[in-house]
Amino acid sequence: MRADNYSGQSKRSMGKTVLYWVIEIAVAVVIALLIIQVIRPTVVRETSMLPNFHDGDYLFVYRLAYKGDKTPQKGDVIIFKSNLTTDSGKPKMLIKRVIGLPGDKITIEGGKVWINGKEDSQSYTHDKETNGAIVNYTVPKNHYYCMGDNRLVSIDSRYASVGAIDKSKIVGKVVFRLYPFSKIGTIHNPYQSK
Numbered sequence: 127m128r129a130d131n132y133s134g135q136s137k138r139s140m141g142k143t144v145l146y147w148v149i150e151i152a153v154a155v156v157i158a159l160l161i162i163q164v165i166r167p168t169v170v171r172e173t174s175m176l177p178n179f180h181d182g183d184y185l186f187v188y189r190l191a192y193k194g195d196k197t198p199q200k201g202d203v204i205i206f207k208s209n210l211t212t213d214s215g216k217p218k219m220l221i222k223r224v225i226g227l228p229g230d231k232i233t234i235e236g237g238k239v240w241i242n243g244k245e246d247s248q249s250y251t252h253d254k255e256t257n258g259a260i261v262n263y264t265v266p267k268n269h270y271y272c273m274g275d276n277r278l279v280s281i282d283s284r285y286a287s288v289g290a291i292d293k294s295k296i297v298g299k300v301v302f303r304l305y306p307f308s309k310i311g312t313i314h315n316p317y318q319s320k
Contacts, residue, residue: 199227
């Protein structure tokens with residue numbers, strides 16, 4: 127009888143262990159799904175955001191940053207679905223910095239950028255200058271004028287193929303760099319004090 131008792135207890139114990147692991151796995155899956163709805167990992171491909179982001183940087187994008195009434199701020203780095211397509215025909219995701227807000231007037235001339243008549247800082251950009259020629263372009267309602275930090279190679283809002291970015295196409299705000307580990311940390315907005 128002792129052996130039968132021991133066998134019954136062993137089966138109950140094993141059943142509790144299996145149930146425990148099933149619950150643990152289910153909780154982990156639910157947490158992972160919730161995180162994916164809020165945070166999207168992405169890897170930088172290309173050099174349009176040098177010197178601040180390099181090819182291979184591993185970033186986290188906060189997907190709820192601009193939900194509802196929340197809007198991008200000048201200097202935010204965003205990920206958005208562009209009108210460009212990948213080799214497979216899907217919309218190409220781009221990483222760029224918000225330069226102009228809805229209603230802003232943008233002028234680019236002689237390597238300089240003016241926003242609402244005031245010369246814009248280019249101290250954080252790769253070459254400290256911007257190519258192109260745009261005169262008094264008004265950013266449409268619910269759209270954002272975005273450029274890469276490596277202005278001489280970036281395909282961005284200066285080009286008709288990209289244009290101003292509709293808020294509905296913004297996937298989220300880049301908030302954290304995980305890799306390379308030497309640069310791990312939150313993303314700084316050069317237009318806001320530290």
